[in-house]
Amino acid sequence: MAPPTRRRPSFATARASRGLPGFRRAYHTEESTANMPRALVTGITGQDGSYLAEFLLQQGYEVIGMVRRTSTINFDRIRTFQDRITIVQGDLLDQVSLINILQQHRPAEVYNLAAQSFVPVSFDQPVLTGEFTGLGVTRVLDAIRIVDRSIRFYQASSSEMFGKVQEVPQRETTPFYPRSPYGVAKLYGHWITINYRESYNLFACSGILFNHESARRGLEFVTHKITHGAARIKLGLGDALYLGNLDARRDWGWAPDYVRAMWLMLQQEHPDDYVVATGETHSVREFCREAFDYLGLDWERHVVVDPKFYRPAEVDLLVGDPGKAGRILHWEPSISFREVVRLMVDADMASLRQTGNHSPHVG
């Protein structure tokens, strides 16, 4: 059987997402799948994978989503558009599965978003984190090298690579100093992406993304833990919220904005690496104040510091310089810190009102 057609996204489609004139959006109803650009997304069940898949569908892509085998299927975040994508089984630990997927589906673009992404777990499971988050990148890149070197590749790198920061704000040229097994694994993924670009001339880009949030964020991450906790307290479902280091500062953006930057990187003439950030930094304490204030609550009456949430080594301050992404990708964040917090609080209030004590990853 002949492999399915691969097609690069049209220039018109690329212009459209930047709000430029002369564009016609290619919806499923307008074009047969044979003419659609095809993208493979690893980590499609995660926060970013679900937003990226929705974004690519809007751009007229055929989306192949890689999921790993689990005894309980968790498609909460992709449920609303599950019937519009092709789901394939694969695992970053299994090289053969990656090669088979590329051979069978022949994507034009691969977005590698799958990872063990929770920093505290990386201290408990450092070797497994290295396997998924570090070596997993090489497995995907090598599958591309073997199957088709024209496939464009995006690697989900992280501001955690800056760790104990050597410069403020952090930019593409800032030296790295990771502070967790997760950060170290991501740094490996970042350099192997550059190495495959330079060694095999792959169109491979590394997006150094700072923290980005949404109602689809896992509940274990501090932003969603705070907005969900505040909403529970507001609704009388609890009284205390236990947190760790309130002094840590992060550059928090809006996840849907960040997946647009991933796509833009792969539409350029040349592969490169970009910092994606808002350029603003706020402490965990400020995030708490913003969320509780919005609900008319006094955060200091409810937030309790529990040292069990401290990390063996902390990243104290992150703030990115998105200047290069602005100049070259014409990317900029669409909403403010305050709006991010409020959208997350609103979503938690709505889902808790609907479901009681549970907050599914929707919205």
Ligand code: NAP
């Ligand atoms: P997430 O919600 O934790 O999603 C991670 C995804 O990876 C899930 O779909 C998970 O599948 C999948 N996965 C984990 N191990 C896998 C394996 N061995 N094989 C195949 N799939 C596997 O993460 P996210 O927030 O969307 O982040 C997406 C990527 O960007 C990650 O690489 C993360 O490290 C990176 N990043 C995130 C941020 C941020 O602020 N969100 C910032 C910088 C970089 P299951 O559903 O089966 O668990």
Ligand code: F7E
């Ligand atoms: O922690 C502090 C904690 O877990 C943020 C991942 O997407 O972004 C994320 O990593 C800060 C840290 O995110 C609690 O000590 C206080 O300083 O929300 P987080 P993260 O570690 O920054 C980067 C860019 C990624 O790449 C990662 O994949 O908040 N903090 N109290 C707490 N953190 C948590 N989780 N829980 C607390 O109770």
